[in-house]
Amino acid sequence: MLKELIKRKEAIIGVIGMGYVGIPLTLTFLNAGFTLLGFDIDKNKVIALNQGRNYIKQYPAELFSPYLKKKKFSATADFARLAEVDCIIICVPTPLTKMKDPDLTYIINTTQEIAKTLRKGQLIVLESTTYPGTTEEIVLPKLEEKGLKVEKDFFLAFSPEREDPGNKNWKTADIPKVVGGVGPKSTDIAKELYQSAIQQVVPVSTARVAEMAKLLENIYRSVNIALANEMKIIADRMGIDIWEVIEAASTKPFGFTPFYPGPGLGGHCIPIDPFYLSWKVREFNLSTRFIELAGEINTRMPEYVVEKTMDALNLHNKPLSESTVLILGVAYKKDIDDMRESPALEIIKLFQEKGARVLYNDPFFDKIPSVRKGKFNLESAELTEKLLQKTDCVVITAAHSCYDYKWIVKHAPLVIDTRNATRDVREGRGKIVKA
Numbered sequence: 001m002l003k004e005l006i007k008r009k010e011a012i013i014g015v016i017g018m019g020y021v022g023i024p025l026t027l028t029f030l031n032a033g034f035t036l037l038g039f040d041i042d043k044n045k046v047i048a049l050n051q052g053r054n055y056i057k058q059y060p061a062e063l064f065s066p067y068l069k070k071k072k073f074s075a076t077a078d079f080a081r082l083a084e085v086d087c088i089i090i091c092v093p094t095p096l097t098k099m100k101d102p103d104l105t106y107i108i109n110t111t112q113e114i115a116k117t118l119r120k121g122q123l124i125v126l127e128s129t130t131y132p133g134t135t136e137e138i139v140l141p142k143l144e145e146k147g148l149k150v151e152k153d154f155f156l157a158f159s160p161e162r163e164d165p166g167n168k169n170w171k172t173a174d175i176p177k178v179v180g181g182v183g184p185k186s187t188d189i190a191k192e193l194y195q196s197a198i199q200q201v202v203p204v205s206t207a208r209v210a211e212m213a214k215l216l217e218n219i220y221r222s223v224n225i226a227l228a229n230e231m232k233i234i235a236d237r238m239g240i241d242i243w244e245v246i247e248a249a250s251t252k253p254f255g256f257t258p259f260y261p262g263p264g265l266g267g268h269c270i271p272i273d274p275f276y277l278s279w280k281v282r283e284f285n286l287s288t289r290f291i292e293l294a295g296e297i298n299t300r301m302p303e304y305v306v307e308k309t310m311d312a313l314n315l316h317n318k319p320l321s322e323s324t325v326l327i328l329g330v331a332y333k334k335d336i337d338d339m340r341e342s343p344a345l346e347i348i349k350l351f352q353e354k355g356a357r358v359l360y361n362d363p364f365f366d367k368i369p370s371v372r373k374g375k376f377n378l379e380s381a382e383l384t385e386k387l388l389q390k391t392d393c394v395v396i397t398a399a400h401s402c403y404d405y406k407w408i409v410k411h412a413p414l415v416i417d418t419r420n421a422t423r424d425v426r427e428g429r430g431k432i433v434k435a
Helices: 002-007 022-031 043-050 065-069 079-084 105-117 134-143 184-195 207-237 242-249 273-284 289-315 343-353 385-390 405-411
Strands: 012-016 035-039 073-076 087-090 123-126 155-158 177-181 201-203 324-328 357-361 393-396 415-417 432-434
Touching: 002 184, 012 022, 012 079, 022 035, 035 079, 043 073, 065 073, 079 105, 087 105, 105 134, 123 134, 123 184, 134 155, 134 207, 155 184, 155 207, 177 184, 177 207, 184 201, 207 242, 207 273, 207 289, 273 289, 289 343, 289 393, 289 415, 289 432, 324 343, 324 385, 343 357, 385 405
Parallel strands: 012 035, 012 087, 035 073, 087 123, 123 155, 177 201, 324 357, 324 393, 393 415, 415 432
Antiparallel strands: 155 177
16 A cells, blocks of 8 residues: 555655755655655656765755665656656746746656556656646546546646745745645545655645646736836835835734836746646636736846946946846846746846846856857856956846945945845945846
């Protein structure tokens, strides 16, 4: 019985997708005493993991070495080895197409690989964020194609990932885990699996409820960030510091949760996930006006940053087309090596289109690789006094903790601060523009 194997921690777990979700989840189960097999289509990642090397900078370099020595973990690109594991957890990307429709390619391809070796008694859990119905409408039919039946021969559930890269306050084991199966047996076994490694498990009635819960979490953030961004533009026009406003409003002990403006949305969740629901509800002849409006506001923020920069440069009698702009931080938020959907990339692109010479510095990225938003062919410039003095302005897009903002303001001719990073800087106030 699978449930008994899980209780004795003798069940072998396979995690598909060794990235920002898969790695911390793998570590959580390893720390709980399980044996794991990590699957990934990127052979370079597989080689690195099997050599004990970690490629995500927020974790120690020798992260998996102790588990490799104990033979509790190994990585592979051979998906035929899915037959060896008892529980399979899918942590693959769910991007958007150019038309902002869901791209389920990774889920579909992964499910097809699982179906090839699916055997009786296995549990499959989808963690990739997607629209309500994906587990039952896309994953389940492919798994049942060879005659095995869910709830009888195998078990299937959805449990949304809740990772927050760079957040040092919460570990995977401490974050409550929502679980919803396609049937009661699936929910029960998935609950058993997660509660063996995670402090609190929250079972829900169906996989669809779990899928919708994840979207609600991210849509809530997207809409409220959009509100903060819109308020920032309004406050700026009225000559009011929005950051001081938020700080004041946050003193209310009830009825208010602070959200903060920025140069736009980044990461794999907030800029993407709301559109999964927007796409799905068309099937029910409904529209998602809040989601779409929030998307419009957040998507426009890079343009707002560029406009504020142009205005500030004009006050210094310097047209943007003749200016050198230094971008500080191309990660989508501080202290992480993740630039997925980073608004900094769109800002760089807009500056280049307007004729500016663009440089950047980010301690987490030696260069900007080719990404969905374009080919930039840029390498991180060493952050020196000489570099700051030869630029016409510095634009802070990711407020990494390693930056000395007092020193930057002292030596840069102009600072465009999109993250309120210079809030404690008292010198050179006339050179700081909040954007």
